[in-house]
Amino acid sequence: MKYATGSAFRQALEERIRDIHTEQNIPIVRLRKQVADVLNRQFRTGISNHQLAELVVTLRADDRLCSTNEEIEKREPRIICSLGLASGNQIEPWI
Numbered sequence: 001m002k003y004a005t006g007s008a009f010r011q012a013l014e015e016r017i018r019d020i021h022t023e024q025n026i027p028i029v030r031l032r033k034q035v036a037d038v039l040n041r042q043f044r045t046g047i048s049n050h051q052l053a054e055l056v057v058t059l060r061a062d063d064r065l066c067s068t069n070e071e072i073e074k075r076e077p078r079i080i081c082s083l084g085l086a087s088g089n090q091i092e093p094w095i
Contacts, residue, residue, distance in 0.1 A: 029066035
């Protein structure tokens, strides 16, 4: 099977991985956003491989490394911004 672009290959690969996880009843895990931020900061400061490994092992041991689909689905919706619309000099709330 040939792919015209790398993104098409990546999409097909991600779909297949998702299928395998579903077929085998394996939960899909995602790196938590806060952890990604921590790791990016550490990469910028020049963390050594040994320190990186220790950090990841510690985060995993503390159950702070990844989120499962179940955790993501259980999250309550939250308002992340509010919007006001202005017409001339009069401001009317969006809600």
